[in-house]
Amino acid sequence: HDTVKSIDIGGRYGWGLNGTEVHCIEQTVSWFLGTRATARDPDGTCGAFKCSEGAVMYLEETFADAAGGGTNNFAIEANGGTVLKRNHTNIAGTEEVSGAGSIGTF
Incomplete structure (x- = not known):
């Protein structure tokens, strides 16, 4: 967070037992390729990719799999951030937009 610019190539995140696996916040700009x-x-809201508070997240050739035990399973969540996708696949979970967030393509 805090205006960091980052690139992740081929990263593997997950299998945590709470919350969101990849979360970008506070004016960051992040590009994920093949991630x-x-x-x-198991018992609450889970998320694969989340973008908040003015951050921008690029997802290219990525996979999101959110299938926890709770009622809210988000493959992508944009709550105040911008998520842009290219050749992205949601294996499980929904896409959620709130606040000034948005999800689109590039």
Whole structure:
């Protein structure tokens, strides 16, 4: 967070037991290429990719898999951030937009 600019190539994130696996916040700009995020919170909200507070997240050739035990499983969540996708696949979970967030393509 805090205006960091980052690139992740081929990262594997997941299998945590709570919350969101990849979360970018506070004016960051992040590009994920070939990255996979697997979220499995057994009893609450889980998310694979989340973008908040003015951050921008690029997802290219990525995979999101959010299938926890709770009622809210988000493959992508944009709550105040911008998520842009190219050749992205949601294996499980929904896409959620709130606040000034947005999800689109590039």
